[in-house]
C-alpha cells in the first residue's frame with residue numbers, strides 16, 4: 001500500500017470515527033496516530049484501513065477496541081515527583097487562602113495522577129475543602145480510576161515517588177492489599193467527580209483553582225494544543241494554576257500570554273490577573 005493511499009484511508013477512517021461516534025482524533029499528532037492505527041489494523045486482522053472503517057461504521061463493538069489503540073494509558077502515581085513537590089511547596093500555600101477549592105485532573109487515565117493529588121491535599125489538610133474533577137475520553141480509564149485498584153508490583157515505584165515528592169505519611173496508609181492488588185481507600189474518592197470529557201470537543205469547566213493536565217497534549221497537534229490551553233484559561237479563576245507534563249509547554253501557544261511562569265522547571269503556570 002502506498003503512503004499516499006494509506007494517508008487517504010487514515011483520514012477517512014478518522015473522519016468516520018468522528019462523524020459516527022463524535023470521537024475526534026483528526027488533529028492528534030500524525031506520526032503517533034499512524035503508528036497506533038497500523039498496530040490496530042494488524043492486530044485486529046484487517047487488510048486495509050478502509051476495511052476497518054467499514055467495520056467501525058457498521059459494528060459498534062469495534063469502537064472500544066479501536067479507542068484502546070488510539071489513546072495511550074501510561075501513568076504512575078506521583079509521576080515526576082519534583083512536580084508534586086513543587087505543588088506542595090509553592091502552590092499549596094496559595095491554595096490555602098481559598099475557603100473552597102476546585103481541582104481538575106484532565107486526561108486522568110487510570111487515576112494515578114488523581115490519587116496522587118487527593119493524597120497530597122489530604123496530607124496538606126486541604127482535601128475537605130476541595131472538589132476534584134477527574135476527566136478522560138476513555139471509559140475504560142475512567143472505570144479503572146473509579147476502582148482505584150492497582151497491581152501490587154507497581155506499588156514500590158508509587159511508594160518511592162510519593163516519598164520523593166515530599167510525602168508526609170506512608171503510602172501504605174492509603175491502601176489495603178489482597179490477591180496481588182492494592183486497593184486504594186474509597187474515602188479518597190469521597191470528593192471526586194468522574195466524568196467523560198474531551199479536551200478536543202467539549203466545553204469549559206469553570207472556576208477551577210488548579211488544573212493538572214499532564215502528558216495529554218503531547219499527542220495533539222499545535223491547533224489542538226491551542227484549543228486545550230484556551231479551555232484551561234477559560235476554566236481557571238484569576239491567578240489559578242495550570243500544571244503540564246515535563247515535555248509540554250504553553251510557550252508557543254496562542255494563549256501563552258494569558259499565563260505567567262510560576263514554577264518554570266516544573267511546567268506550572270499561573271493565570272494572569274487580566
Ligand SMILES: C[S@@+](CC[C@H](N)C(=O)[O-])C[C@H]1O[C@@H](n2cnc3c(N)ncnc32)[C@H](O)[C@@H]1O
Pocket residue numbers: 071072073074075076079106107108109110112113135136137138141197198199200201213214215216245
Ligand atoms: C499518557 S495518559 C496521561 C495520564 C496522566 N495524566 C499522567 O500524566 O500520568 C494520556 C491520557 O489522555 C487521555 N486523552 C486522550 N485524548 C484526550 C482528550 N481529547 N481529552 C481528554 N483526555 C484525553 C487518554 O485517554 C489518556 O488517559
